[in-house]
Amino acid sequence: MARHPVRITFLGGLGEIGRNCLAIEQAGRIVVVDAGLMFPEPTMYGVDLILPDFRWLIERRDRVDAVILTHGHEDHTGALRYLLHDVRVPLYGSAMTLGLARHRLTEAQMSGQVTFVEVADGERRPIGPFEVEFIPVTHSVPGAHALAFRTEAGIIVHSGDFKLDSTPIDQRRTDIARLAALGSEGVTLLLADSTNAEEPGFVASERSVGVTLRRLFLERPDQRMVVACFASHLHRVQQIIDVAREQGRRVALMGRSMEANVKLARRLHQLRVDAGDLIDLELVDSMDPGSVCVICTGSQGEPMAALTKLSRGDGRQVRLGDHDTVILSSHPIPGNEWSVGRVIDDLHRLGAEVIDSSREAVHASGHARQGELRWLHQLLAPRNFIPIHGEYRHLVHHAALARTMGLGGKHVVICEDGDQVDVGADLHRSGRVPAGLHYIDGSAGDLDERPLEERRMLAEFGVVMVSAAVDAAQRQIVQPVRASARGWFDGNSDRDVLAAIIEAVRDALSEAVAGGDVDEASLTRTAQRVTGRLLGQRYRRQPVVLAAITVV
Numbered sequence: 001m002a003r004h005p006v007r008i009t010f011l012g013g014l015g016e017i018g019r020n021c022l023a024i025e026q027a028g029r030i031v032v033v034d035a036g037l038m039f040p041e042p043t044m045y046g047v048d049l050i051l052p053d054f055r056w057l058i059e060r061r062d063r064v065d066a067v068i069l070t071h072g073h074e075d076h077t078g079a080l081r082y083l084l085h086d087v088r089v090p091l092y093g094s095a096m097t098l099g100l101a102r103h104r105l106t107e108a109q110m111s112g113q114v115t116f117v118e119v120a121d122g123e124r125r126p127i128g129p130f131e132v133e134f135i136p137v138t139h140s141v142p143g144a145h146a147l148a149f150r151t152e153a154g155i156i157v158h159s160g161d162f163k164l165d166s167t168p169i170d171q172r173r174t175d176i177a178r179l180a181a182l183g184s185e186g187v188t189l190l191l192a193d194s195t196n197a198e199e200p201g202f203v204a205s206e207r208s209v210g211v212t213l214r215r216l217f218l219e220r221p222d223q224r225m226v227v228a229c230f231a232s233h234l235h236r237v238q239q240i241i242d243v244a245r246e247q248g249r250r251v252a253l254m255g256r257s258m259e260a261n262v263k264l265a266r267r268l269h270q271l272r273v274d275a276g277d278l279i280d281l282e283l284v285d286s287m288d289p290g291s292v293c294v295i296c297t298g299s300q301g302e303p304m305a306a307l308t309k310l311s312r313g314d315g316r317q318v319r320l321g322d323h324d325t326v327i328l329s330s331h332p333i334p335g336n337e338w339s340v341g342r343v344i345d346d347l348h349r350l351g352a353e354v355i356d357s358s359r360e361a362v363h364a365s366g367h368a369r370q371g372e373l374r375w376l377h378q379l380l381a382p383r384n385f386i387p388i389h390g391e392y393r394h395l396v397h398h399a400a401l402a403r404t405m406g407l408g409g410k411h412v413v414i415c416e417d418g419d420q421v422d423v424g425a426d427l428h429r430s431g432r433v434p435a436g437l438h439y440i441d442g443s444a445g446d447l448d449e450r451p452l453e454e455r456r457m458l459a460e461f462g463v464v465m466v467s468a469a470v471d472a473a474q475r476q477i478v479q480p481v482r483a484s485a486r487g488w489f490d491g492n493s494d495r496d497v498l499a500a501i502i503e504a505v506r507d508a509l510s511e512a513v514a515g516g517d518v519d520e521a522s523l524t525r526t527a528q529r530v531t532g533r534l535l536g537q538r539y540r541r542q543p544v545v546l547a548a549i550t551v552v
């Protein structure tokens with residue numbers, strides 16, 4: 001039996017795709033794995049980012065030893081600036097992972113205050129109370145790692161985001177031999193990526209996307225090829241560059257993060273591209289379409305990204321037309337379908353041909369499907385299993401898969417954000433910590449549920465304003481009730497509604513004042529309540545009601 005129980009606290013990523021973060025604790029010392037962000041839904045008005053709730057970690061900051069990053073995606077690194085602001089600990093990860101994280105921290109003017117500790121593939125090093133091994137895995141960003149923690153409760157493996165790609169672009173394969181060796185040694189607990197746990201079979205190799213791109217380029221020798229993908233997907237970028245070069249096309253990069261990541265990858269020798277292959281964006285429009293390829297950001301329809309600007313015709317250097325073929329080398333993340341659809345529509349309006357993953361195999365997921373997950377479970381033969389990284393249904397499917405691999409009921413536990421689990425021979429749920437959504441409104445900082453709910457009401461129903469003045473001595477309304485509305489009906493119906501509000505508020509105020517109520521706050525509440533009730537009952541609307549009743 002372990003002298004100290006090992007406790008895992010899940011702070012994000014369980015029941016959602018995004019804001020991945022967990023803490024693993026032994027003998028009072030804590031190591032954090034990943035600190036990611038999540039992007040808001042369209043109805044979260046004004047919300048730019050959603051973070052894990054870091055309060056639990058901040059309260060224990062003197063016991064936190066490190067943050068380990070599995071890889072450089074934003075759903076694993078995007079919240080670092082917020083966490084490190086309060087919890088100053090070193091960051092561990094591969095050169096590529098740290099390079100991507102450093103980029104974001106530099107934007108927040110924080111990189112100078114952070115200690116970056118670069119780890120090599122296969123390296124084992126003491127971090128906090130554990131020895132941690134960094135096992136290479138294939139994923140849709142270079143330099144991704146699975147982690148093996150040697151703890152007093154045994155070996156705990158965290159898969160990170162992974163797939164089993166046996167023909168990766170950089171030849172860096174998931175280290176199956178190491179996983180098997182850990183399995184023989186005995187794994188107490190496996191935490192593994194559930195993103196594609198609903199999908200049978202195996203995910204296509206990243207290399208297969210190159211085959212499709214090559215054909216699509218070859219079929220269009222006279223077209224300008226514009227390919228959008230994630231800026232961190234440097235293996236995709238490599239393949240696009242390779243195909244372009246083979247066919248005598250020069251490559252222009254578009255989008256700030258695309259330029260920055262290509263620069264980083266070249267510096268780390270993770271991208272094979274000659275300076276002569278690249279051209280400035282300004283030259284693109286003056287060149288023969290068949291001799292150019294543009295690689296850009298915006299494959300998710302992000303409002304400020306390069307492809308979105310191109311689709312609206314306001315790319316400054318490049319104008320798209322019928323000599324362009326645009327390939328969206330991606331798959332829309334759930335929630336982005338609408339914005340991607342808009343971009344595709346606008347591209348058609350400009351006359352461009354558009355190819356996306358629904359027409360051609362121009363994308364391969366970075367996450368293991370059931371076939372690969374079974375491999376992982378078989379290689380590691382864990383004693384216990386907790387699915388991570390997924391919507392709730394993904395976790396359920398992954399748990400079911402684990403049971404079919406021979407794990408008994410009490411050895412598979414589905415956790416959610418905020419759950420704590422003690423790891424021993426079995427798993428024990430040991431508590432709950434706060435783990436709600438932490439909204440960030442770029443300009444104003446933190447945001448809680450209330451203003452967000454008000455913004456929803458404002459967006460859906462608009463706002464109604466009511467004002468009046470009351471004379472306390474005379475006990476009567478001295479400045480008549482006024483009402484106005486924004487984002488409301490229109491024309492005559494507006495006037496009718498406002499007249500009804502004025503009448504109802506006047507009656508209520510007169511009655512209250514006659515009864516001796518001359519308190520400003522109380523009269524304001526009355527006006528608010530009467531207006532709200534009238535609009536709700538008669539018009540089935542719930543606008544934000546602002547009332548200002550002055551007592552003179």
Ligand SMILES: [Zn+2]
Binds near residue numbers: 073076161389
């Ligand atoms: Zn992820």
Ligand SMILES: [Zn+2]
Binds near residue numbers: 073139140161
């Ligand atoms: Zn990832």
